[in-house]
Amino acid sequence: MACEACGSLLDVIYDWNRLRPPTSLDFFESKWSRRYDPLDFSGVWRFHELLPFAPREQVVTIGEGQTLLQESPGVGKFVGMRPGNLYLQYEGQNPSGSFKDNGMSAAFTHAHSIGAKRAACASTGNTSASLALYCSVTKLMKAVIFIGSGKISYGKLSQALDYGALTMQIAGDFDDAMARVKEVSSQLGIYLVNSVNPFRLEGQKTIMFRVLEGLRWEVPDWIVVPGGNLGNSSAFGKAFAELREIGLIDRVPRLAVINAAGANTLYELYEKRGLRWNDGRPDQSITEGYYKDLDSGEKRASTIASAIEINRPVNLDKCLRALDVCNQGVVREVTDQEILDAKAQVGAGGLGCEPASAASVAGAKLLVSQGVIGPDERVVCILTGHQLKDPTATVAYHTTDQEQFNKVLGSRGIRRAAFANRAVTVPNEIDEIIKAIQLYS
Numbered sequence: 001m002a003c004e005a006c007g008s009l010l011d012v013i014y015d016w017n018r019l020r021p022p023t024s025l026d027f028f029e030s031k032w033s034r035r036y037d038p039l040d041f042s043g044v045w046r047f048h049e050l051l052p053f054a055p056r057e058q059v060v061t062i063g064e065g066q067t068l069l070q071e072s073p074g075v076g077k078f079v080g081m082r083p084g085n086l087y088l089q090y091e092g093q094n095p096s097g098s099f100k101d102n103g104m105s106a107a108f109t110h111a112h113s114i115g116a117k118r119a120a121c122a123s124t125g126n127t128s129a130s131l132a133l134y135c136s137v138t139k140l141m142k143a144v145i146f147i148g149s150g151k152i153s154y155g156k157l158s159q160a161l162d163y164g165a166l167t168m169q170i171a172g173d174f175d176d177a178m179a180r181v182k183e184v185s186s187q188l189g190i191y192l193v194n195s196v197n198p199f200r201l202e203g204q205k206t207i208m209f210r211v212l213e214g215l216r217w218e219v220p221d222w223i224v225v226p227g228g229n230l231g232n233s234s235a236f237g238k239a240f241a242e243l244r245e246i247g248l249i250d251r252v253p254r255l256a257v258i259n260a261a262g263a264n265t266l267y268e269l270y271e272k273r274g275l276r277w278n279d280g281r282p283d284q285s286i287t288e289g290y291y292k293d294l295d296s297g298e299k300r301a302s303t304i305a306s307a308i309e310i311n312r313p314v315n316l317d318k319c320l321r322a323l324d325v326c327n328q329g330v331v332r333e334v335t336d337q338e339i340l341d342a343k344a345q346v347g348a349g350g351l352g353c354e355p356a357s358a359a360s361v362a363g364a365k366l367l368v369s370q371g372v373i374g375p376d377e378r379v380v381c382i383l384t385g386h387q388l389k390d391p392t393a394t395v396a397y398h399t400t401d402q403e404q405f406n407k408v409l410g411s412r413g414i415r416r417a418a419f420a421n422r423a424v425t426v427p428n429e430i431d432e433i434i435k436a437i438q439l440y441s
Contacts, residue, residue, distance in 0.1 A: 001197050009318060011238075012053055012198045016246045021049050025217045025248050028209070043067060044105050044206045050242070051106065051202040060108045062137050064101035065206060067093045069214030069380070074349040075361060078342070080368035082375045087220070088361075089211050090351050092386030096159060098307075098354075099207060099232065099384045100130035106203030107193045108134045111141065116191035120144040120184065122177035123194075124228070124306050125156025126385055131193055132163035144190060146170060146177040153306055153354075153390040173300055175312045195231030196314045204235035205242075211380050212249075220253050221377035224367075226359040226384055227257040227266050227331070228308030230319035237322020253380075255322060255329035256373075258363030260303035260339065260356075262412075265290070265311055266319065267333040277324035282317055304336040304393055304412050307356035307385060330372060334362040336412050340397050344419035347394070352387025360384075398422055 001010050022028070028047060031040040039045040039056055043065015048056065068090045076086030091099035104127075111119055119141045121127045128145040135143040143165035147157070149172065160167050170177055178194065185192040195201060212219065225232050233255060240252040259267045268290060269275040275286045293299075294311055301311040313319070323329035334342075336355075342365065343358035360381040367373040387394060396408035398420045405417070426436045 001192065009196055009315065010198045012051075012202050014052065014242070016242075019049075019052055021246050021248075023247070025212065028213065038063075042105070043210055044102050044203050047206050047209045050209065051205060053199065053202060054109050054113050058109060058113045060112050060134070060138060060140065061105055062095055062101075062134065064094050064105050065210065067091050067207075067210060068351075069211055070351060072346075072349045072351070075345050075381075078345040079361060079365045079379075080375055081379060085376065085378050086364070087211075087214070087378070087380045088346065088349075088351055088383050089207065089214075089380055090353070090383045091207065092351070092353060092357070092383060092389075096126070096130045096133045097386035097389055098126040098130065099204065099382070100126045101133075102206055103195065103200035103203040103231065103235070104130040104134050104193065107197050107199045108138070108140070110199040111191040111193070116141055118142045118144060118188075119191045119193050120146070120181050121193045122146040122174060122181040123152070124148075124174050124309055125152045125389065126307055127194065128152075128165065128167070129156050129159035129163075132160040132165035135165065136163040141191070142166065144168065144184075146181040146184075148173040148177050153392065155389045155391055174310050175301075178312070178314065194314065195229050195234075201231060201235040201238060201315075201318075204232055205239035207232070207382065208236050208239040215378075219249055219251055220380045222256060222364075222373055222379040223253050223326070223382070224256040224258060224360045224364045224379060225382040226305070226308050226356050227259045227319070228263070228310045228313065228356065230257070230266065230313040230315040232382065232384070233257045233322050234315040234318035237318070237325045241325045252326050255326035256363055256367060257319065257323070257329065257331045258359045259331065259333045260305045260308055260359060261333045261335045262303035263301035263305075263309050263311060264333040265313060266316070267331045269316070270320070270323070270331040275320065277317075277320040280321070282320050287316065302412070303339075304409065304414070305339055305356035305359055306390065307354060308359065330367070332363050332366055334359055334366060336409075337414050337416070338362040338366070340393065340409070340414060341418050343394070344397060344417070344421075346383065347387065348419065348421075351383060352394070353383040354385040354387060354389040355393050357383040357385050400425065
């Protein structure tokens with residue numbers, strides 16, 4: 001889904017003068033009284049007036065977007081924020097357990113409207129789970145999924161298999177799978193649902209609408225989001241640009257995109273090599289030079305945060321635009337150690353997330369320590385996926401079994417579990433059990 005002339009990814013652009021969107025965000029609150037209507041129940045299509053590319057009767061929804069914005073005192077303290085200033089947007093509550101359902105509902109709607117019978121994706125796990133779920137529930141299409149060898153957690157792979165998708169595991173990583181699925185989709189006429197698809201981003205915009213809704217329509221100072229294929233950050237920038245264009249907000253937040261250190265293409269290009277949006281003319285020679293360096297060094301993405309283990313993000317240019325829109329946003333990288341420590345703090349607050357999600361919290365902590373984010377600013381960290389998407393990493397972090405820790409985490413350079421909640425080993429004797437409870441509780 002790219003321009004045939006220049007090769008750039010396509011956008012969905014609306015004529016807001018003709019469409020006449022609501023004049024106030026308060027308009028959307030009235031829809032809560034119509035929970036019996038599937039579109040108003042959906043956390044995506046409740047905002048249909050802000051993504052009006054399909055008529056209501058063509059919309060495909062399975063109840064996505066019932067997600068939570070939660071102020072988190074414990075995580076806020078860990079990050080270095082003053083009380084009441086750190087919020088977590090928990091997208092793990094979606095039907096497939098990740099934010100992908102927001103975009104999948106929109107892409108599926110478009111696919112259905114044009115009569116598609118098969119849909120495909122390359123995936124590190126969450127996109128495949130979401131596509132397989134929508135195909136299984138609606139019976140509108142057949143799913144074809146491409147994954148790299150050894151590059152998907154069992155929690156996510158189990159979803160795709162259980163939901164009946166045709167799963168193709170190829171030798172290589174996500175970037176290889178992405179290249180193949182684009183070729184196959186083009187040759188066989190299969191609808192591609194990766195975030196090269198502009199309709200995916202339309203659905204993902206609604207994460208920001210729900211954040212604003214949770215803050216009573218007040219714009220936060222910062223949105224902090226993990227960076228993998230850069231679809232979310234691109235969608236968030238588009239959301240705020242459109243809301244400002246049609247007069248529903250008078251300012252936009254700053255955007256921080258957080259890479260894992262083992263998959264840090266955006267950080268390298270933006271912060272180290274100076275790549276910028278440049279009014280729609282980013283210097284492609286910078287990107288091409290960096291990719292040549294990756295190839296010559298045979299450098300593959302490698303991080304415990306498998307959902308963002310991507311070296312060639314397809315939405316790079318759109319993300320540059322989003323960073324430009326959001327008051328010259330920033331990009332940072334965090335280590336796997338920092339990600340897992342942040343993940344443990346998120347879990348201790350009751351919102352278990354997968355490793356990639358915790359990159360946002362680790363990144364916020366880093367930015368506070370650098371003085372980029374002030375402790376009095378209002379910050380929203382996006383948690384993109386549920387804890388059970390990758391339970392192996394969670395159990396290994398908290399385990400008392402050093403062999404298991406080394407096998408899963410030690411090989412990635414993780415040497416400690418600063419916030420581990422380890423099981424207490426006791427004899428099978430009531431007195432000893434009571435003593436242990438009294439000692440540790």
